[in-house]
Amino acid sequence: MKAVVCTKYGPPDVLKLVEVEKPTPQGKQILIKVHASSINAADWHMMRADMFLVRLMGGGLLRPKDPRTGRDLAGR
Numbered sequence: 679m680k681a682v683v684c685t686k687y688g689p690p691d692v693l694k695l696v697e698v699e700k701p702t703p704q705g706k707q708i709l710i711k712v713h714a715s716s717i718n719a720a721d722w723h724m725m726r727a728d729m730f731l732v733r734l735m736g737g738g739l740l741r742p743k744d745p746r747t748g749r750d751l752a753g754r
Contacts, residue, residue, distance in 0.1 A: 679697070679699075681695075681696060681698045681746060682694070682695055682696075682748060683696055683698075683746060683747065684724070684725045684742055685741060685742070686741045686742075687725065687727040687741065687742065688726070689726070692725065711753055711754045712751050713752045713754050714752045715748035715750065715751040715752075716751075718749060718750045720749065721748065721749060727742075
């Protein structure tokens with residue numbers, strides 16, 4: 679499946695469309711087929727790392743710990 683990832687901090691140019699492995703639901707989780715997704719304000723702030731505190735609070739000091747973006751979505 680395809681995903682937009684952010685592997686380093688910076689402007690929107692750092693976002694990349696890559697092929698990733700389809701996740702397998704665990705326990706009470708479900709898998710949703712995503713129809714559309716967007717970058718929200720939280721994604722934008724994490725991508726830019728405007729506040730150094732964001733990096734110290736678990737965002738990753740030199741690059742994002744979680745490269746996935748698009749927490750807002752519409753599924754089927």
